Amino acid sequence: MKKILLPHQFYFPYLDVARDRxxxxxxxxxxxxxxxxxxxxxxxxxxxPFCNSECSFCGFDKAYDLxxxxxxxxxLTSEIDYYAETPYAQGLKITGxxxxxxxxxxxxxxxxxxxxxxxxxxxRAARVPLNIECSPITLTDGMIDMLRExxxxxxxxGVQTFDPLLRRYLNIRSSLNETYVALTxxxxxxxxxxxxxxxxxxxxxxxxxxxxxLSDIREAIEIEVExxxxxQYYPFHNPLSQRIREEALEFxxxxxxxxxxxxxxxxxESEGYRQSTEYLFCRxxxxxxxxxxxxxxxxxxxxxxxxxxxxxxxxxxxxxxxxLKSETPAILSIRKLTGDELERIPIVGFPRLLRMPKDxxxxxxxxxxxxxxxxxxxxxxxxxxxxxxxxxTKGKAFINxxxxxxxxxxxxxxxxxxxxxxxxx
Numbered sequence: 001m002k003k004i005l006l007p008h009q010f011y012f013p014y015l016d017v018a019r020d021r022x023x024x025x026x027x028x029x030x031x032x033x034x035x036x037x038x039x040x041x042x043x044x045x046x047x048x049p050f051c052n053s054e055c056s057f058c059g060f061d062k063a064y065d066l067x068x069x070x071x072x073x074x075x076l077t078s079e080i081d082y083y084a085e086t087p088y089a090q091g092l093k094i095t096g097x098x099x100x101x102x103x104x105x106x107x108x109x110x111x112x113x114x115x116x117x118x119x120x121x122x123x124r125a126a127r128v129p130l131n132i133e134c135s136p137i138t139l140t141d142g143m144i145d146m147l148r149e150x151x152x153x154x155x156x157x158g159v160q161t162f163d164p165l166l167r168r169y170l171n172i173r174s175s176l177n178e179t180y181v182a183l184t185x186x187x188x189x190x191x192x193x194x195x196x197x198x199x200x201x202x203x204x205x206x207x208x209x210x211x212x213x214l215s216d217i218r219e220a221i222e223i224e225v226e227x228x229x230x231x232q233y234y235p236f237h238n239p240l241s242q243r244i245r246e247e248a249l250e251f252x253x254x255x256x257x258x259x260x261x262x263x264x265x266x267x268x269e270s271e272g273y274r275q276s277t278e279y280l281f282c283r284x285x286x287x288x289x290x291x292x293x294x295x296x297x298x299x300x301x302x303x304x305x306x307x308x309x310x311x312x313x314x315x316x317x318x319x320x321x322x323x324l325k326s327e328t329p330a331i332l333s334i335r336k337l338t339g340d341e342l343e344r345i346p347i348v349g350f351p352r353l354l355r356m357p358k359d360x361x362x363x364x365x366x367x368x369x370x371x372x373x374x375x376x377x378x379x380x381x382x383x384x385x386x387x388x389x390x391x392x393t394k395g396k397a398f399i400n401x402x403x404x405x406x407x408x409x410x411x412x413x414x415x416x417x418x419x420x421x422x423x424x425x
Contacts, residue, residue, distance in 0.1 A: 001254075001379070002423060002424060003257050003258060003400070003401065004401050004421055004422065004423050005200075005232060005234055005400055005421070005422040005424070006234075006403065006404060006421060007236040007237075007419055008059075008234055010419060011293050011349075012345060012348045012407060013314065013341045013344075014415055015307070015315075015316055015335055017332065017333050021333055022315075022334050027329075027334070030315075030334055033312070033313065034086040034087065034088040034310070035086070035088070036091075037087065037088045037089075037091040039088075039310075039311060040091075040092065041094075041095050041297045041298065042089075042094060042095065042297060042298035042299060042310075043095055043097070043300070044119060044125065044300050044302070045100065045299055046076070046098070046099045046306075047061065047301070047302065047305060048099060048100070048102050048104040048106075049061050049062045049063040049102040049303070049304050049305065050062070050063050050066060050069060050072075050101065050106050051064060051101060052066075052106055052135075052138075052173065053171070054171055055170055055171055056169075056238060056243070057170055057233055057240050060101070060305065061102070061320055066106070069108075071324055072324060073111060075328070077115075077118060078328045079328050079330065080119060080122050083300050083310075084122035088311055094124070094128050095288070096131070096153075096288035096292075097120070097128060097131070098130075098131045098132075099132040099133065100132075101133055103138055105133075105138040105139060105143050109140075112143075112146070113146045116130065116150050116152075117150075123300075129154070129286035132155055132156070133155075134158070135173075135174055136183070137173060137178050139157070139182040139185065141185065144185050144186060144189050147189075153285070153286050154192045154194060154226075154285045154286060155191050155193050156193075156195070156229060157183060157193060157195050157196070158195075159183075159195040159196055160196055161198065162176065162215070163206065163216065165206045166201070169204050169206060171239075180223075183195070183223050187224065192227075193227075194225060194226060194227035194228065195220050195227075195228055195229070196229045197213075197216045197217060197230050199213045199230065199261075200234075200252060201251075202252075203249060203251075203252075209252065209256075209260070210260055213264055214263060221267075221271045221273075226283045227273070227282040227285045229279050230264060230268070235420075251422070251425075253425045254425060257397075257424055258398075265281070265393075268281040269281070275396065276354075277290040277352060278290070278351070278352040278396075290353065291353065293349070294345070294346065294352045295349065295353065298310055302317075303317065303323070304323035305317060305318075305320065312337050313334055313336050314335055315331050315332075316332050317331055318330045318332040348403065348406040349403065351391060351395070351402035351403045351406065352399055352403055354390065355388050355389065355390050356388060357388045358387060358388055358389070359387075373389060376405075
């Protein structure tokens with residue numbers, strides 16, 4: 001089997017920016033739906049796009065003009081207030097809060113601390129887990145003290161690699177010394193810390209990638225971080241993707257990529273890290289974002305470029321510049337999902353969560369997916385227990401393949417037409 005890669009920004013079902021462009025009529029119907037709730041649980045995702053590092057691998061909505069922080073926080077607060085005041089939100093159980101970016105910790109300590117308080121208070125979510133993404137260069141003593149005082153559940157630090165040559169190639173601003181100092185300070189403060197480690201780059205002349213990946217994992221283990229977000233680079237809407245096209249850089253083969261995944265996974269598991277989702281290997285810490293996007297939960301997504309699911313409506317907010325000028329809610333695209341699509345989100349997405357409880361399958365869904373699940377079992381990607389389906393070790397190396405195969409044929413065709421699927425040799 002040849003491995004395929006899907007963009008990190010794709011979550012089933014597909015939302016087409018052009019076809020599903022918001023109109024006044026669509027927005028009015030969506031707003032009216034907020035007068036009641038058909039759902040019971042939701043994650044809160046807050047996007048802070050500001051960053052001071054133009055990393056070449058990053059394709060998320062970012063802003064580099066820090067002078068825009070104040071107007072952005074004003075727009076963000078307006079959106080928080082809008083959703084928090086709806087009967088829909090007041091009837092929900094909030095399962096957690098995730099603050100991503102960009103680099104949230106680039107905000108002044110007082111501004112970020114106040115925003116954390118606002119989100120918790122407005123959504124009555126003072127006691128739920130709150131995870132936040134940070135970069136080493138912004139984790140000052142004052143910032144770490146504030147995060148500890150606010151009882152942050154988990155800080156994820158964007159390391160990507162400890163290799164100096166690859167860090168320069170990826171245009172990562174923070175130095176290795178700043179990275180080590182920040183991780184040490186977080187540990188001393190008693191804050192649960194995850195690090196991002198990235199693999200699967202094309203051949204950019206930085207040496208043996210397998211050796212580098214295993215070295216990065218060993219370094220993270222040596223630092224004793226509580227979790228490792230081990231994710232694969234994908235050339236989609238980021239500066240590095242243009243260089244790959246221009247220089248015809250070659251990616252690792254399917255066999256090389258699978259070997260890399262299995263070797264790194266085995267190393268992490270031998271040191272007590274349990275694979276909790278496609279990317280996350282944890283000793284401890286809360287898993288929030290992935291369970292919302294691939295499970296049966298809503299996600300109230302707030303901020304520029306964020307992707308959410310509210311009351312059966314999937315939506316994407318406008319990017320930064322337009323977000324600042326838009327009325328609340330600043331939605332760019334929106335589509336009401338069918339009942340069939342809503343039921344199938346945790347079914348199609350189960351490979352990314354590594355398991356699927358059988359009790360989420362109705363009799364109709366059991367019949368509909370029996371052939372696909374049996375095929376996964378036959379090729380040793382999946383195993384069955386009386387209570388659930390579990391990915392095998394081999395299956396964990398082909399998660400994107402399984403995710404894609406769980407879609408219907410016409411859905412696969414749309415994804416292939418609208419997105420770039422990377423098929424490894």
